[in-house]
Amino acid sequence: MSNISKTTDWREGRRRSARDAIIDAAWSLVAEEGLAGLSLRDLARRAGITTPTVYSYFDSKNAIYDAMFAQAATKFAKRMAEPFGDLDPLEVLVTGVRRFASFCTSDPARYQLLFQQTLPGFEPSPESYAPAVEALAHARGWLARNGITKARHVDLWTALVTGLVDQQISNDAGGSRWTRLIEESMAMFVAHCQPSRVSPNRSSRQTPRKGSLL
């Protein structure tokens, strides 16, 4: 099918892993200096190359941030898409939120890049952004399994979940003061959205699904 020679593939592969090595160095740097503290000098030094060499792989500093965003969004999507096995709807929701929280708290700089728009002058390209929306569609699926499809309730859920994660990262880094509230808060939330629910099956959907996933 392809007429690309083995040599070209090989070079492409090398180029790719060199790019990845730079991105890896970038992540380790922002973990220490903060997301905004990324300088191309330090980055080059840590990657074992010089500043101009960085420019042979990335057009600009923002292109580096964009590659970091794309990598993070892809990992995020994969993590959210992992199957749950045989769990009932509420357990799916709780486990999913735990996953989300674990993903976020394990690397605050990554969380800041992905979910807080706080980097001056940077916004991700549509290609980099795409996996992130895909991942959020999964979250909607978790809610839908609990019969929760109203936009108002989805918004309330995003506020609750991001609030827990945000407080955890900002005020108890490394601990579990807020993440341990996940189960209780999800029970509260589901009980609020399904006031008359008796059994945890899908019998009493509040709104008909249109074209939503799951």
Add this chain to the structure above:
Amino acid sequence: MSNISKTTDWREGRRRSARDAIIDAAWSLVAEEGLAGLSLRDLARRAGITTPTVYSYFDSKNAIYDAMFAQAATKFAKRMAEPFGDLDPLEVLVTGVRRFASFCTSDPARYQLLFQQTLPGFEPSPESYAPAVEALAHARGWLARNGITKARHVDLWTALVTGLVDQQISNDAGGSRWTRLIEESMAMFVAHCQPSRVSPNRSSRQTPRKGSLL
């Protein structure tokens, strides 16, 4: 009581208003350029002075941030301390959270400075920080009026409230997509904390108050 001459008072007043003018210029700048985009050159230009003159009022750039923090924290404390008139406990809570959200969303840069620890290399001095904790004590009072005093519930409440505000600022600036959920979310929260409550009075406190306010 004081032996300070009128002249000295006058000069002190002038010095003070000059400081205030610089801080005002700083707020208008960060509203446009973002909190991290504050440069002393631009600040001086906007304040109608030159860079060295800024240094005759503030020792460093961080001292300017600290003065901004102090001013914001003081305004915050005053806003939170305003009386509520004759409201029942739940109305007090809802009104208080609305106040908090209104304060936060009306100036995102101020919110970022006060509540998100995102400025590289800056942390407020204890003096500047003091009014902020005072204000949070008021919030505890709103909760206590609803019989909510458990640390776990207070944490859940802070996550919920900051999550709503955060989503509002990040994803619907200028709108009300999340702030309009305040009443519903507070009802959900209070119902969860007071599962057996029948009437909205203070009859069924869950935990005895120790030395808490109100």
Add this chain to the structure above:
DNA sequence: GTCTATAGCTGGATAGAC
């Protein structure tokens, strides 16, 4: 592709005249 060298700019902060 990788280097040395450096351009070009902006930042915070200071010296010293007035």
Add this chain to the structure above:
DNA sequence: GTCTATCCAGCTATAGAC
């Protein structure tokens, strides 16, 4: 207190040899 002039450090990005 306010200015002009300037220092020095850091940054992104590029030119050009190899």
